[in-house]
Amino acid sequence: MATNGNDAKKQPPSPSPLRNSKFFQSNMRILITGGAGFIGSHLVDRLMENEKNEVIVADNYFTGSKDNLSKWIGHPRFELIRHDVTEPLLIEVDQIYHLACPASPIFYKYNPVKTIKTNVIGTLNMLGLAKRVGARILLTSTSEVYGDPLEHPQKEEYWGNVNPIGVRSCYDEGKRVAETLMFDYHRQHGIEIRIARIFNTYGPRMNIDDGRVVSNFIAQALRGEPLTVQLPGTQTRSFCYVSDMVDGLIRLMEGDNTGPINIGNPGEFTMMELAQTVKELIDPKVTIKEVENTPDDPRQRKPDISKAKELLGWEPKVTLRQGLPLMEEDFRRRLGVPKKA
Numbered sequence: 455m456a457t458n459g460n461d462a463k464k465q466p467p468s469p470s471p472l473r474n475s476k477f478f479q480s481n482m483r484i485l486i487t488g489g490a491g492f493i494g495s496h497l498v499d500r501l502m503e504n505e506k507n508e509v510i511v512a513d514n515y516f517t518g519s520k521d522n523l524s525k526w527i528g529h530p531r532f533e534l535i536r537h538d539v540t541e542p543l544l545i546e547v548d549q550i551y552h553l554a555c556p557a558s559p560i561f562y563k564y565n566p567v568k569t570i571k572t573n574v575i576g577t578l579n580m581l582g583l584a585k586r587v588g589a590r591i592l593l594t595s596t597s598e599v600y601g602d603p604l605e606h607p608q609k610e611e612y613w614g615n616v617n618p619i620g621v622r623s624c625y626d627e628g629k630r631v632a633e634t635l636m637f638d639y640h641r642q643h644g645i646e647i648r649i650a651r652i653f654n655t656y657g658p659r660m661n662i663d664d665g666r667v668v669s670n671f672i673a674q675a676l677r678g679e680p681l682t683v684q685l686p687g688t689q690t691r692s693f694c695y696v697s698d699m700v701d702g703l704i705r706l707m708e709g710d711n712t713g714p715i716n717i718g719n720p721g722e723f724t725m726m727e728l729a730q731t732v733k734e735l736i737d738p739k740v741t742i743k744e745v746e747n748t749p750d751d752p753r754q755r756k757p758d759i760s761k762a763k764e765l766l767g768w769e770p771k772v773t774l775r776q777g778l779p780l781m782e783e784d785f786r787r788r789l790g791v792p793k794k795a
């Protein structure tokens with residue numbers, strides 16, 4: 455008999471039979487797609503702290519690097535696979551953190567068709583894997599699903615204001631479809647899903663020429679170049695330090711709520727305020743240069759994190775003024791610009 459595709463009460467598939475193997479098994483085998491990237495590599499560090507975890511990273515190194523994982527290469531509980539998520543992956547795991555996707559606008563716009571494939575086919579492949587082995591899967595979605603929001607701050611119930619045919623759509627709409635796929639697999643196949651809507655996150659290990667605003671301003675200040683504030687400069691973002699983000703993602707994965715749940719720091723700054731703060735912290739002599747913006751840049755963004763507080767017992771701890779110097783230290787080391795005594 456055909457199954458009812460909309461049966462929300464359907465049970466999830468049973469976990470991998472390898473759980474009962476006579477060979478040594480860690481308690482939890484965790485796949486992190488995009489684990490060689492910025493957030494992914496910090497997540498690897500945190501999950502590897504637990505001796506009961508075995509961590510497998512699958513990454514195509516488009517924006518990530520083996521350098522971010524160098525301390526784990528060769529570790530018996532760690533495995534690194536060069537793999538593009540637009541191709542199927544056949545392995546046995548208990549949990550999947552699905553992060554693979556370029557995140558900086560300059561990188562996701564570089565090959566928009568590939569960005570859509572990564573979000574749609576990549577998420578389908580990872581859901582197929584979750585279904586086959588009975589794994590729980592967490593998607594790192596984004597505040598960009600709210601587009602240029604007409605509600606402020608953004609609650610999870612807000613459906614967003616997204617241009618479907620613009621230059622950011624490959625990412626925004628790609629992530630929206632990825633969320634849809636997650637819920638359809640959940641309803642139709644009983645897959646255990648978790649969706650995090652991540653707001654702008656920063657910290658050590660961001661690519662120096664990543665193109666995102668915090669890394670741009672810090673690198674520019676250290677190189678003695680003008681800070682490029684894109685017009686009008688009054689647009690706002692809310693910046694979350696990476697350790698807080700990793701904490702939120704793990705709580706979401708381990709908890710009972712599917713989400714979507716906003717994970718971000720509600721502290722809101724204009725880009726001009728951010729530039730002034732970086733200037734003051736790193737080098738008061740650097741100048742600020744106003745430059746053209748890119749199409750469809752959201753004018754305001756700030757998460758309502760009531761759900762994360764209530765359902766995950768999570769809220770960010772690191773303020774922007776505490777986090778920026780930690781990132782400055784990492785950038786100084788990588789750029790070879792020591793702090794003057």
Ligand SMILES: NC(=O)c1ccc[n+]([C@@H]2O[C@H](COP(=O)([O-])OP(=O)(O)OC[C@H]3O[C@@H](n4cnc5c(N)ncnc54)[C@H](O)[C@@H]3O)[C@@H](O)[C@H]2O)c1
Binds near residue numbers: 490
């Ligand atoms: N950092 C943020 O502010 C932010 C905000 C919202 C959402 N997110 C989401 O969090 C995740 C991680 O972001 P990040 O800031 O660490 O970015 P990142 O670019 O540093 O990491 C992305 C990783 O995915 C890999 N990747 C890209 N396409 C792939 C593919 N087809 N197959 C396999 N690997 C692939 C890259 O090589 C990289 O290692 C992304 O899904 C992103 O959309 C990030």
Ligand SMILES: O=c1ccn([C@@H]2O[C@H](COP(=O)(O)OP(=O)(O)O[C@H]3OC[C@@H](O)[C@H](O)[C@H]3O)[C@@H](O)[C@H]2O)c(=O)[nH]1
Binds near residue numbers: 671684685
């Ligand atoms: O040099 C710069 C770069 C950027 N900006 C401005 O800074 C703001 C933030 O831009 P970013 O490129 O850092 O990031 P965005 O907020 O546009 O997208 C980000 O948020 C959601 C995530 O899903 C994306 O992965 C992430 O890149 C924009 O208003 C942009 O115009 C500058 O003023 N100067």
